[in-house]
Amino acid sequence: MDFLKRCNGSTLCYFTKRCQRACFSALAYKGLLPESMMDLAYGSTSHTVRRIAPQIPSRRSCTTTLIQEQPKSKRELPQFVQQHLDRLQLEVTGALAGTANDVISFGVHRPAGAVETPSNKISFELQEMAKYYFSQGGKLYRPTVALLMAASCSHDRMLETVSENQYKIAVVSEMIHTASLVHDDVIDESDTRRNRPTVNALWGNKMAVLVGDYILAKATQLLCSIGNAQVVSIMAQIIEDLVKGEFMQMGVRDSSSEARFLHYMQKTYKKTASLFANSCKSVAVLAGCNENIQRTAFEYGKNLGMAFQLIDDLLDFVAQSATLGKPAGADLKLGLATAPVLFAAREYPELDRLILRRFSESNDVQKAWDFVLNSDGLRQTRQLARQHCEEAARLIAFLPNSAHFGEHLTDLAMSQLDREH
Numbered sequence: 001m002d003f004l005k006r007c008n009g010s011t012l013c014y015f016t017k018r019c020q021r022a023c024f025s026a027l028a029y030k031g032l033l034p035e036s037m038m039d040l041a042y043g044s045t046s047h048t049v050r051r052i053a054p055q056i057p058s059r060r061s062c063t064t065t066l067i068q069e070q071p072k073s074k075r076e077l078p079q080f081v082q083q084h085l086d087r088l089q090l091e092v093t094g095a096l097a098g099t100a101n102d103v104i105s106f107g108v109h110r111p112a113g114a115v116e117t118p119s120n121k122i123s124f125e126l127q128e129m130a131k132y133y134f135s136q137g138g139k140l141y142r143p144t145v146a147l148l149m150a151a152s153c154s155h156d157r158m159l160e161t162v163s164e165n166q167y168k169i170a171v172v173s174e175m176i177h178t179a180s181l182v183h184d185d186v187i188d189e190s191d192t193r194r195n196r197p198t199v200n201a202l203w204g205n206k207m208a209v210l211v212g213d214y215i216l217a218k219a220t221q222l223l224c225s226i227g228n229a230q231v232v233s234i235m236a237q238i239i240e241d242l243v244k245g246e247f248m249q250m251g252v253r254d255s256s257s258e259a260r261f262l263h264y265m266q267k268t269y270k271k272t273a274s275l276f277a278n279s280c281k282s283v284a285v286l287a288g289c290n291e292n293i294q295r296t297a298f299e300y301g302k303n304l305g306m307a308f309q310l311i312d313d314l315l316d317f318v319a320q321s322a323t324l325g326k327p328a329g330a331d332l333k334l335g336l337a338t339a340p341v342l343f344a345a346r347e348y349p350e351l352d353r354l355i356l357r358r359f360s361e362s363n364d365v366q367k368a369w370d371f372v373l374n375s376d377g378l379r380q381t382r383q384l385a386r387q388h389c390e391e392a393a394r395l396i397a398f399l400p401n402s403a404h405f406g407e408h409l410t411d412l413a414m415s416q417l418d419r420e421h
């Protein structure tokens, strides 16, 4: 080990350095590498790599997590944002209940003594299934971003100025997100989310498709109640992007690594960042902001969303399944080459073949996992996420009410880098 440590000088040739890191990695896997030397194994500079549990999703029995050296203390959300979030679950439950047109519905609560006809039963069951993910108390990250952006776009500089319509955007953003997860779990054949069985695992694929559709329909009704055609169109763009993003993810692999990276970034925008970007733009429109501010709000959401997904893709390699609430290491098994793999492939061109065949041959997943952990891919992914966080933070100063809420928006962006799930 002393020999390996001495070899860590800048005079080492590229090949030797690679061998050296592989040796350190091998020692780390066997539990023989001291904590203080973990950085040498994983090529990490800005963070500590910690060995946390004797299990990984594939065959080998070791996993790592990236943690910040100094976790930042968390700033409390403004009280009015917290209050809005607290009532969001009730709001969604209300939105998922039947409307006046829905003559067969009993609404949220079945009235005592109500006659149970077959059609009443169907409506009630659909609502109950649709409420399943909302009742689990998710992070409500998207509504939080929308609410803080709404307050930051306010021109009258009063505190706590989020209109009812802006609040509806926050609610709709969470509903669209949840509908897409219900469908995504069918596509990915996932049976756990947030440490609980998925809708498809409980009620089957056919029901899950209908439940996702139902949530989307109710979100659309709530959106239309805002009565602003431009905002309806902006929010509809999110749904188009989600579908196209998912479609891109299934598509064939580009042959050049540059084209693959571009494809990945475009897919990431559509699948994840569009929802943040267009929700931010919608609340800016509803605040009466000019086009420049609307664009700034959009760009903030876009950069935040890109960082969010990059960190998600990083966590798939470094976090534990229990923390994530879903199986870690899932992307490779689904045949997906995310940023850590694409960066690793620049160092290890051998990865290209595996990427092109979507890690479909025996041992491909394990080999790709090894390449990624032995490469600089995790650090580079994090670095790219940081660039997006910093760009989001830079834009905040251009928002009308940044003096009051800018720090919160900055926290939201930068805290991506501390996220562990």
Ligand code: FPP
Residues within 6 Å of the ligand: 176, 179, 180, 181, 183, 184, 185, 187, 188, 190, 212, 213, 216, 239, 242, 243, 246, 271, 272, 326, 330
């Ligand atoms: C999670 O991806 C999924 C999404 C961000 C969007 C999925 C979009 C669709 C299924 C299109 C249909 C859209 C609607 C609105 C019904 P992931 O698999 O990378 O993340 P995960 O690990 O959390 O499952």
Ligand code: MG
Residues within 6 Å of the ligand: 184, 185, 188, 190
């Ligand atoms: Mg999935």
